[in-house]
Amino acid sequence: MHQTKNGRQITQTKPSTYLNEAVAIWFRDLRSEFRTRYALNAILMFAVTTLIAVSFSIGSFRIEEAERPFLYAVLLWIILTFSALSGLARSFVKEEEAGTMDILKLSARPQAVFLGKLLFNLTLLGAMELIIVPSFILLMAYQIKFPGFFIAMVISGGLGLAAGTTIIAAMIARASARGALFSVLSFPLLLPLMITAIKGCERAAVGIGTAGWPEVKMAVAYVIVMVIMSLFLFPLVWEE
């Protein structure tokens, strides 16, 4: 119970749930991001400049038609992955730089912090994919035979990217050489996902071997494993 100045009481009705805490952190991060555009600017600037550079230098006609499905899938996932890497690490780094890490530790449970940050990174990545993927398809005249499979691959790959980068961001937030460490740790962790996503997008474009959606299943499995492992690992990373 909390007695306010005029005698009104604020009651702590029930303990907060993980979900309530995570949603509170998610909304706070969104509100802060909306005001500062701290991560969004970094992600979009990287994504747009790379996309324009790729579309002007390679375009839709400098690659043999037979090679397009594979090369376009590679280019798309390079743009998506490196754009994500340029901004998603900031969710934790910003807490460290602003000195708000300790107050968050005192206020929320570690798993709720991880889930809140993951939701925020998913939102950012979703917004980025909504801009980048259609633009890439238009600028490169990317022809896809199985759009449903392609969309599922982009979504599941995006989920994997967000899950992977969120836990790496938490691990590097207090390190001195954050940028280098983030790249070094991200490479082995995200490589299997990238290879799967490239293969999946290639198959969606060619229209062969999509039965059973193997790459989508693989990416979903990656997300599940990554989130569960992160929920166990994060309290160790979070607490000093």
Add this chain to the structure above:
Amino acid sequence: MFTLKVSGIGKHYGDALLFKDISFRLNLGDVFAIVGWNGSGKSTLLRIIAGLVRPSAGRIEMFCNGEPIPKESRRQFVGMVAPALSLYDELTGLENMEFFCRVRGVACNRNNCLEIIDGVGLAEHATKICGDYSSGMKQRLKLAQALLHKPPLLLLDEPGCNLDSKGIKVVEGIISKQRQLGVTIIASNEKREADYADKAINLSE
């Protein structure tokens, strides 16, 4: 009835010993001061009690009505103000309070938050962005944040830092009220702040 038991706490960084064998027990109504020279470990001891830093030796125990409070639940029993703890500069004072209410599970609407902010003398500035606050105003908002969930253990690291005479009065009021609610620990170099306490430990000795 809240009790804090600190037993044989020590902290060293590598070979450098900061302090060792700190033990005390505090009960409801106690106000305790940690004093010492700069670098003697006052803030570190407060951070250890808050659960933000692991001690090198010893243990911290908290009891509510004689029942031990599990480590993972202790954050609900602790309110802390420290120079190193920052609030969210890009949010307004009111938004900061609303966020901490939600994340701590305190049932608290906008008006309640405004009243708490008013309690530390920031009513007129509640809807201003925190980044535009003066250091004294930020300190007042930190005090409001620490009291939001009515914690039985209040940890104040240099509570009068950056405050004017009215702000100092607010701190005195908070410490006085906390005597009925739980335990207060003050870490400070200021004699005035240490004088609020009934018991003290000097880490320089």
